[in-house]
Amino acid sequence: MNVDAIMALSIEDMAVFCKKKGFVYPCSEIYGGISGFFDYGPVGVEVKNNIKQEWWKTFVTARDDMAGIDGAIISNPKVWKASGHADCFTDILVECQKCGNKVRADHMVEDALGQQTDGLSAEDLWKLIEENDLKCPKCQGPFSKPTQFNLMFKTVVGPAESESSVSYLRPETAQLIFTDFKAVVDNNRMKLPFGIAQIGKAFRNEISPRDFLFRSREFEQMEIEFFTHPKKTDECPFFSEIQDLNLNIWTSEAQEAKADHEKMHLKQLVSSKKANSWQAYWLGMMLRWFMDLGIRQENLRLREHLKDELAHYAGACFDIEYNFPFGWKEIHGNADRQQFDLSQHAKFSKKDMAVFVEETREKVVPAVATEPSQGVDRAFLAFMFDAYDDDSNRGNVVLKLHPKLAPFKAAVFPLVNKLDKEAREIHESLKQELPCFFDRSGSVGRRYARADEIGIPYCITYDFDSKKDKKVTVRNILDTKQARIEISGLKDTIRGLVNGDIAFEDLKPEKA
């Protein structure tokens, strides 16, 4: 691995790579695009769908304590009044008095002064702008005083343009889980503790979108709200499954002391009262999910939120951060939200959000002991960066995606064009079950390079010997080692390799 090359890979480089290879395009680029909106291209949509399906399979289908939903993007606007978004989901905006340029105050100050602005109020930011005489980066004009800008996209529902018909595109998927909570409990006989999961789009009218998919205006989330008895947030029966995971953890104390993160066991979060056991469990499950899908453990860490970052209603809050070449960045958030959300919706809707607990024969409003909230697009970026290897030995980018995430599981090549028919038969058979790519164009070396660049884990070549020995050559993307495999068992072999039931070494490969 060429470490220098990876270190140099910026988010802009990744955007260029994604566009060139058909992973992600700027949306409506033929019209000059639109800032903060992206389209997934032919290989990108496969990777993104694989990420979503793996997540759903692991956390919804394979569990008995989870129910899924798929809520609407536009809902009754009272939802956003109750959640606080209508009044408080704002960023601080300053406007240039000369050219009218509107910018996000904290980002402008960060860019100008190179200092963190987390948690600063509009007054704090204005003080910094005045003290440092910061001007509009476009025209050098002076800024007007900061104002609050609500990040929700508004739209009018129905033909009457009255105040009551204004609604919003959801800025998060979570609230739909709360508004459907009682319906899910009632008709699925869910008993505490349990979770409700959802995958879907959300929208935030960012003042200045930037960093490619990182801060876009339209994005997708995979969220779980996990409900427990409010007095039993610390009674996770599965805690032992993850307690001994030894991970990078950046505590609030370490952050305040300007120290680095340290390796800690997850159980230390609970024993030190930093997290309840359900929250620690779900943090562990999410970290393990990333690692099971190929992300290197050293590139992941947990960051505890500082006290002044926490919302008034929240208990502990942790981010999962990924070590991007340009620094550690949040890819996942998890808050202990206590009873805040259901209580708010009970208050605003006048509906009873309490559930009956059989053992103690009481009604309680459940606590959200833990809220694993994952950005799909940020997960996509983490997987892409972790997989991206600008390997100087091969002379092309090698995208070492986990086979479960790869857009195609195999590529089939005829060694020469006159073996087309036989190779195509193999391809036709494989692709009924697994996404598979057929390539007959250019040298085999060129075809390997093309497959490497879009992360196809196994390349299958039908050659002159194949007719005789009924075998093909299968090449592993990771180390280019090759194994000779019976055509009759090929589908099972590839399926086993993808699922992890077979290791490539089991096939006794040789160095090419």
Next chain:
Amino acid sequence: MNVDAIMALSIEDMAVFCKKKGFVYPCSEIYGGISGFFDYGPVGVEVKNNIKQEWWKTFVTARDDMAGIDGAIISNPKVWKASGHADCFTDILVECQKCGNKVRADHMVEDALGQQTDGLSAEDLWKLIEENDLKCPKCQGPFSKPTQFNLMFKTVVGPAESESSVSYLRPETAQLIFTDFKAVVDNNRMKLPFGIAQIGKAFRNEISPRDFLFRSREFEQMEIEFFTHPKKTDECPFFSEIQDLNLNIWTSEAQEAKADHEKMHLKQLVSSKKANSWQAYWLGMMLRWFMDLGIRQENLRLREHLKDELAHYAGACFDIEYNFPFGWKEIHGNADRQQFDLSQHAKFSKKDMAVFVEETREKVVPAVATEPSQGVDRAFLAFMFDAYDDDSNRGNVVLKLHPKLAPFKAAVFPLVNKLDKEAREIHESLKQELPCFFDRSGSVGRRYARADEIGIPYCITYDFDSKKDKKVTVRNILDTKQARIEISGLKDTIRGLVNGDIAFEDLKPEKA
């Protein structure tokens, strides 16, 4: 089957059933809901995801001539100028002069006079309103003259509320395929003929949403734009695969003669020049997809559009209709759109949309020979209605969904609670691979009924004999026949039944 009961099932009945069983809820119902928006609940989201995944697998993954994308919901507003939606995507609205009630003119006239209004202009409708002295259904007030109402939801992107920052929620997924067309061709080396497919949400601000998921304001589409050389729309090499399908076809002539649909072979559509062969092929593929997933052939028909229904740029247009208990309704549309879309975008974006054709060494703007456009929610409704069986012999609703679409593939029951542990082991093993439901509550009969109602195809009971013979009883939802199956091979058996590799009769079942 109780035919009377099925005949009586209205769309409102289905909405009640869907809510009660956790398939679909009115969105944000705790706040009184919002007209035209729905949330899929725990079993509904599984069925919907299965529909989408089966469609994608069949029409994208398993084909070499198809590329997928996943475009943004909000795009540069020029997209909708070029497509014509900004100026022409309207319904005709009349407003009550007394109470301000705004209604869709054609629907109001249809409801009041019981006559079709397809293709009538605002003037035609106003004439009918005046001639018949139609009044506001709410307050009996008089209507003002009709106006055009644009169905796109508007929103402002970015902090500046200028005209240029107004954009729209996409009213269809198709246009994103056209705007990404060149990027997809360039970096995926696609050669004509080929298609681009997309699944995603779309939004239409219906004046009066109605009929549950049928005419909602937020919905999901599965669309393909299939591009061919403009002179080769009739050269589909796969036509023979579907030409002999013998289907209900309602020609424009039959409609004009007030005659019923008739059985015809698909090839007759081509020989009579009603459709090009690519369009006939894709109509056949889509009909076959519905039938492969369990919809009865007699409940499907093709309806040819009448000449005056066609857009000026369109060649032939066909709907797939489903025979709902309340009548035949469109669930799928397919137009031959010729070169209209790419030409429009070439004109408005000033980008070259032509592709190079190697054989003839010429550049051509491809034609959209066929545009299979499927509403996900309408497909969901068709599958639900076709599966719904209010079987009087069992005394409960039986939802006979195809196993591939079922929310859970199996349910596991311990015959009595003291067999819990053994039954749960089977469940744990199965659900790592297949969505599986565990139920220990109430009598086995009650549990069968519960599984029937949400469409679980196979119920597995662990009983007192199971310890000795290492077998369980598997019951088929369709006819309640039961087979005794080895626990060691259970996972393979259930997987085989779901995939269709094993028929239940192969297991030598007995009548219970």
